Amino acid sequence: xxxxxxxxxxHVQGLIRRFGSLSAVSNVNLxxxxxxxxxxxxxxxxxxxxxxRVLAGVLRPNAGTVTIEGIDVVSMPELAKSQISYMPQRFxxxxxxxxxxNIFFYGELFSVPRAIRRERTGALVDAAGLRGFERxxxxxxxxxxxxxxxxxxxxxxxxxxxxxxxPTTGVDPVSRRDFWAILYGLREEGVTIILSTxxxxxxxxxxxxxxxxxxxxxxCDTPAKLKQAMPGALLAVSADNPRAARDALVGAPGVLGLLxxxxxxxxRVDDADMREPELRERLAGRAIxxxxxxxxxxxxxxxxxxxxxxxxxxx
Amino acid sequence: MDNLDPTPSAxxxxxxxxxxxxxxxxxxxxxxxxxxxxxxxGFIGPNGAGKSTTLRMLCGLLRPxxxxxxxxxxxxxxxxxxxxxxxxxxxQKFSLYxxxxxxxxxxxxxxxxxxxxxxxxxxxxxxxxTAGLEGREDALVATLAGGWKQRLALGCAILHRPPVLxxxxxxSGVEPEARRHFWDMIHNLAGSGVTILVSTxxxxxxxxxxxxxxxxxxxxxALGSPGELRGRELGGELFEISCNMLGAGLAKxxxxxxxxxxxxxxxxxxxxxxxxxxxxxLPLLLSQGGIIAGSPNRISASLEDVFVQLVSRGHVExxxx
Numbered sequence: 182x183x184x185x186x187x188x189x190x191x192h193v194q195g196l197i198r199r200f201g202s203l204s205a206v207s208n209v210n211l212x213x214x215x216x217x218x219x220x221x222x223x224x225x226x227x228x229x230x231x232x233x234r235v236l237a238g239v240l241r242p243n244a245g246t247v248t249i250e251g252i253d254v255v256s257m258p259e260l261a262k263s264q265i266s267y268m269p270q271r272f273x274x275x276x277x278x279x280x281x282x283n284i285f286f287y288g289e290l291f292s293v294p295r296a297i298r299r300e301r302t303g304a305l306v307d308a309a310g311l312r313g314f315e316r317x318x319x320x321x322x323x324x325x326x327x328x329x330x331x332x333x334x335x336x337x338x339x340x341x342x343x344x345x346x347x348p349t350t351g352v353d354p355v356s357r358r359d360f361w362a363i364l365y366g367l368r369e370e371g372v373t374i375i376l377s378t379x380x381x382x383x384x385x386x387x388x389x390x391x392x393x394x395x396x397x398x399x400x401c402d403t404p405a406k407l408k409q410a411m412p413g414a415l416l417a418v419s420a421d422n423p424r425a426a427r428d429a430l431v432g433a434p435g436v437l438g439l440l441x442x443x444x445x446x447x448x449r450v451d452d453a454d455m456r457e458p459e460l461r462e463r464l465a466g467r468a469i470x471x472x473x474x475x476x477x478x479x480x481x482x483x484x485x486x487x488x489x490x491x492x493x494x495x496x
Numbered sequence: 497m498d499n500l501d502p503t504p505s506a507x508x509x510x511x512x513x514x515x516x517x518x519x520x521x522x523x524x525x526x527x528x529x530x531x532x533x534x535x536x537x538g539f540i541g542p543n544g545a546g547k548s549t550t551l552r553m554l555c556g557l558l559r560p561x562x563x564x565x566x567x568x569x570x571x572x573x574x575x576x577x578x579x580x581x582x583x584x585x586x587x588q589k590f591s592l593y594x595x596x597x598x599x600x601x602x603x604x605x606x607x608x609x610x611x612x613x614x615x616x617x618x619x620x621x622x623x624x625x626t627a628g629l630e631g632r633e634d635a636l637v638a639t640l641a642g643g644w645k646q647r648l649a650l651g652c653a654i655l656h657r658p659p660v661l662x663x664x665x666x667x668s669g670v671e672p673e674a675r676r677h678f679w680d681m682i683h684n685l686a687g688s689g690v691t692i693l694v695s696t697x698x699x700x701x702x703x704x705x706x707x708x709x710x711x712x713x714x715x716x717x718a719l720g721s722p723g724e725l726r727g728r729e730l731g732g733e734l735f736e737i738s739c740n741m742l743g744a745g746l747a748k749x750x751x752x753x754x755x756x757x758x759x760x761x762x763x764x765x766x767x768x769x770x771x772x773x774x775x776x777x778l779p780l781l782l783s784q785g786g787i788i789a790g791s792p793n794r795i796s797a798s799l800e801d802v803f804v805q806l807v808s809r810g811h812v813e814x815x816x817x
Contacts, residue, residue: 224642224669224670224671224672224674225642225669225670225671226641226642227671323543323544324543325542325543350668350669351543352543353541353542353543353697354542354697354699354800354803354804354807355542355803355804355807355808356542356543358759358804361760362746362759362760365742365743365760366743369741369742369743379668379669380668380698380700381672381700382698382699382700382798382800385761385762386760386761386762387762388762388763394671404762419723424683424687440676441679441680441683441704442703442704442722443536443538443702443703443704443705443706443707443708443721443722444706444721444722444723444724445722445723480700482672482700485672486672486673486676489672489673490673
């Protein structure tokens with residue numbers, strides 16, 4: 182059952198999980214290399230949490246195999262768990278214990294030797310920016326600080342694979358950067374990280390992404406390659422009256438998508454070089470002043486909508 | 497944008513020296529902000545910045561300690577009930593009753609907001625049509641997909657036709673296409689003259705706002721369109737560098753002269769330089785630490801870069817509870 186030494190940390194094949202008549206995850210295949218930060222990206226209800234729970238060995242699949250560091254998670258969940266640290270969406274912090282007491286408790290739970298625990302606690306507390314807060318009750322921390330404390334508790338033992346289910350929900354961008362700095366540090370120590378997120382912008386920080394929708398993985402690649410796979414290109418049309426600009430561009434030749442933003446319209450076109458002068462002319466012809474038309478790199482959300490939009494309509 | 501408008505609209509939301517103290521803690525500190533009719537303004541800030549406290553004052557739920565705020569022409573301190581009758585409020589997470597049907601939710605909110613009885617049927621029909629929920633009037637809200645719930649929540653929040661609408665992180669976690677559809681609806685509402693205030697710390701929601709008010713430690717620290725904030729507020733030039741040892745590279749860059757800030761972003765480093773001329777020397781500097789780096793590329797800042805930069809200037813985490 183223990184696989185030969187490979188670079189593959191996590192192997193998933195033909196994973197299926199149903200809840201009654203609802204198919205939460207259907208036929209998911211994944212190979213995740215050691216040291217990757219792998220992101221499962223999709224909206225609420227896409228099946229991300231179900232995949233994470235199966236990987237963590239806390240939910241049995243209806244079909245398929247899952248191996249983590251060569252250990253079959255389905256037949257040997259307890260052995261697999263020794264390789265894993267899993268941080269669910271609601272991590273079990275004790276709100277009436279202090280920061281230090283929570284960390285101590287999880288250290289005991291994972292039987293971490295005292296000296297190692299002390300050293301790791303110090304390093305993690307510093308990295309998380311929680312120095313000075315050790316005596317504060319966990320219940321009195323801000324959302325971002327709670328998430329970081331959860332991460333410290335999950336990392337008090339040294340896992341080979343770290344599973345984080347929506348770790349930054351409710352966390353503001355400043356705390357989120359601290360959080361990611363910790364993840365990159367772990368990656369350099371060789372830890373494999375799998376995280377799920379509903380935030381498309383956060384996904385850009387992963388080394389590889391799986392776009393999850395309707396219980397299936399539709400596209401899986403690096404952020405840069407996914408962006409290249411988006412059909413067409415994006416042009417940002419900055420205008421004083423972006424709404425008028427958007428209305429004027431409806432139905433223009435070569436326009437694949439229009440998105441009205443606060444101070445511009447993002448226009449997806451089949452060919453940026455060819456369409457840019459056409460758009461300019463069309464807007465000028467309708468007397469709509471335009472400040473600039475500039476090519477912009479697509480965001481993961483643009484890719485998601487362009488690649489999955491036709492495959493899955495709401496309802 | 498405002499001064500280009502030949503007929504400046506009356507302000508619908510006006511804050512002057514707006515302040516809220518809790519004991520010795522100043523949650524909202526001398527806030528001045530005027531929002532005109534039909535504008536979409538984003539209140540952006542980290543947790544604990546004072547966004548919710550400000551919104552609660554604007555909704556007439558909390559009395560200001562000093563200063564004033566007018567919403568739809570009503571003073572929030574003196575006429576909180578009039579204020580509440582003229583605003584709509586929607587939060588994606590908490591607005592609906594899952595164990596009631598679509599129709600029951602609309603009836604409930606219609607009753608709560610005193611929608612005239614004779615208009616109730618037509619407004620409900622309109623809300624259902626806008627949300628695309630025809631034929632699902634008797635479905636339990638719990639059984640609806642996220643995008644529908646969100647559009648229904650919006651329908652409930654505007655059933656009484658409020659001139660001012662508050663949105664609290666309205667689209668977090670929603671399917672991307674449904675989210676875009678939602679923002680189209682918001683822009684249409686703004687086009688019909690509704691003034692919209694969005695409170696969020698998600699930068700991709702901020703991008704949909706005409707103007708962004710960045711709040712930190714109770715103070716307004718930046719105000720402008722998304723493009724203006726990206727262009728002006730960073731205080732340096734942003735570059736990206738690829739290198740083999742990200743952690744070591746980050747540490748090295750943070751200590752380098754001329755570097756304002758550095759952060760890991762994906763498999764690259766983002767570095768903010770006082771002067772773009774410094775960029776060319778960075779690979780050599782990194783190589784002295786045994787780090788192999790590519791040549792730095794100038795990149796345009798994201799709103800998140802701006803946000804983090806503005807918030808970390810003179811901000812110590814934990815200064816707020």
